[in-house]
Amino acid sequence: MLAFRFLRALTLVHRTTPNSSNAARSRRIQRAAFASMAYSAGPRRAWSRALLCRFHFHRARRRCAGRSRTAGVPRRPSTTGSPADGLRRLVPGGTEMDYCSLLEETADYIRCLSKQVKLMQSIVDSVGPGGR
Amino acid sequence: MGSGGRFGVGTGNSGAYMTAIAEPIQFEEEIRSLIQARFDAPPVSGGSFTALLGLSANQAVGLLHEPGAGEVSTSAAGLGHPLGCSPIFPSNAALADRAPSFPFFTAADSPASISGGGPSPPLKAEPPDSDSSPSLPVPIEKPRRPAKRKDREKQKAKGPSKKIKTAEEHTEGDQLPYVHVRARRGQATDSHSLSERARREKINARMKLLQELVPGCSKITGTALVLDEIINHVQSLQRQVEFLSMRLAAVNPRIDFGGLDGFLMAECGPLAASNGRGGVSLDPASWSSAPAPGTGLRKDLRPSQQSSTAWVYPYALIDHATSLFGYGAADSVPLNWNQSKTDL
Numbered sequence: 001m002l003a004f005r006f007l008r009a010l011t012l013v014h015r016t017t018p019n020s021s022n023a024a025r026s027r028r029i030q031r032a033a034f035a036s037m038a039y040s041a042g043p044r045r046a047w048s049r050a051l052l053c054r055f056h057f058h059r060a061r062r063r064c065a066g067r068s069r070t071a072g073v074p075r076r077p078s079t080t081g082s083p084a085d086g087l088r089r090l091v092p093g094g095t096e097m098d099y100c101s102l103l104e105e106t107a108d109y110i111r112c113l114s115k116q117v118k119l120m121q122s123i124v125d126s127v128g129p130g131g132r
Numbered sequence: 133m134g135s136g137g138r139f140g141v142g143t144g145n146s147g148a149y150m151t152a153i154a155e156p157i158q159f160e161e162e163i164r165s166l167i168q169a170r171f172d173a174p175p176v177s178g179g180s181f182t183a184l185l186g187l188s189a190n191q192a193v194g195l196l197h198e199p200g201a202g203e204v205s206t207s208a209a210g211l212g213h214p215l216g217c218s219p220i221f222p223s224n225a226a227l228a229d230r231a232p233s234f235p236f237f238t239a240a241d242s243p244a245s246i247s248g249g250g251p252s253p254p255l256k257a258e259p260p261d262s263d264s265s266p267s268l269p270v271p272i273e274k275p276r277r278p279a280k281r282k283d284r285e286k287q288k289a290k291g292p293s294k295k296i297k298t299a300e301e302h303t304e305g306d307q308l309p310y311v312h313v314r315a316r317r318g319q320a321t322d323s324h325s326l327s328e329r330a331r332r333e334k335i336n337a338r339m340k341l342l343q344e345l346v347p348g349c350s351k352i353t354g355t356a357l358v359l360d361e362i363i364n365h366v367q368s369l370q371r372q373v374e375f376l377s378m379r380l381a382a383v384n385p386r387i388d389f390g391g392l393d394g395f396l397m398a399e400c401g402p403l404a405a406s407n408g409r410g411g412v413s414l415d416p417a418s419w420s421s422a423p424a425p426g427t428g429l430r431k432d433l434r435p436s437q438q439s440s441t442a443w444v445y446p447y448a449l450i451d452h453a454t455s456l457f458g459y460g461a462a463d464s465v466p467l468n469w470n471q472s473k474t475d476l
Contacts (some may be wrong), residue, residue, distance in 0.1 A: 014384045026381035086363045102416035113369040120376040
């Protein structure tokens with residue numbers, strides 16, 4: 001499932017931006033990777049929901065108001081010093097969870113991320129050694 | 133006050149009793165005044181109220197014998213009375229028969245039991261007391277005093293045994309909600325600590341799962357280090373995604389979806405429609421002409437070159453959700469196919 005979505009997104013990206021720079025395209029590909037991860041994980045997971053919200057939000061904003069700055073995660077200095085702060089920042093939607101569900105979401109997120117990385121690595125490998 | 137012979141202390145029992153007494157009203161008033169007087173006096177022993185009741189009951193019995201004796205002697209005289217009353221007591225057989233029905237006498241038993249230290253008898257004695265004497269202010273205090281004593285006794289008993297203590301805590305918690313008992317560091321049966329323990333176990337189980345997921349984390353002891361390791365792992369994965377997407381941006385892999393028509397029609401209808409047979413097919417000519425797809429390589433997407441039977445990707449790959457693409461010349465295709473099959 002993940003592979004289908006990602007490959008489809010990849011081809012789409014390549015088709016629609018033949019003239020833009022590599023950097024811009026890599027950003028789009030990265031976003032496509034996260035989007036396909038979130039779609040394949042489904043709405044059952046809090047992190048995938050958070051990711052999808054972020055994408056829809058960004059897309060809506062871009063359509064409405066042109067290019068605007070991405071709304072960052074509300075920055076809260078970790079003066080409270082809770083042990084899982086760094087983790088909360090990394091996992092999408094992690095700031096809103098309690099510790100117990102944060103651990104569970106992290107596990108699922110790691111699984112999905114590693115699948116995505118393997119997929120992308122195999123694509124790159126299949127392209128051949130002359131990749132760059 | 134003189135409410136038709138209503139005995140202030142015993143409601144049910146005394147109703148029948150009062151009818152038999154000659155001077156009910158006077159008796160009632162004297163009892164009341166006696167009790168008030170006893171209440172003002174300092175407690176004689178630990179179970180002050182019960183002792184108070186006992187004394188006043190005896191006094192009341194003595195007073196019954198001398199109905200006209202309205203003087204209420206205070207503490208000093210009251211102490212002497214039971215002794216003085218005892219010879220008189222048997223003569224009032226009728227009274228003696230009815231005496232046990234008085235809640236006073238059941239309460240009189242309680243000082244003995246309280247000093248014994250058993251929690252249940254005083255507890256049983258309390259409700260009758262509080263039921264029987266709603267009009268008196270003293271019973272309200274009574275449940276608290278034995279409770280405090282139980283608390284003190286508990287604290288003394290804390291030293292010797294923990295297990296007994298937990299049982300006591302449990303019963304205490306059930307029956308007297310305002311008794312504060314500190315839980316020992318054993319296994320508390322409190323509902324709060326139970327739920328906390330369950331929560332802690334859940335967290336530990338999930339930490340274990342995470343440790344298994346993250347390579348090299350099982351050896352680490354201590355949650356802080358494990359968390360750091362997990363954070364590092366997530367960061368490295370995210371960086372890998374970024375790096376690979378950079379590489380993919382450079383190369384345009386041309387993907388052949390030829391063998392998966394039916395499947396893909398459902399999945400990506402519009403894309404399939406636009407691309408003819410469900411996908412973009414590779415152009416072998418352009419591939420071979422550019423053996424090193426370097427920077428800025430953009431392969432044109434020649435639409436629907438249906439030459440790709442050699443690049444058909446097997447349905448087996450679909451199960452694993454693996455890649456379905458192939459590149460290069462026909463000779464390299466099987467190689468790629470095998471490779472991608474095993475990779476994912």
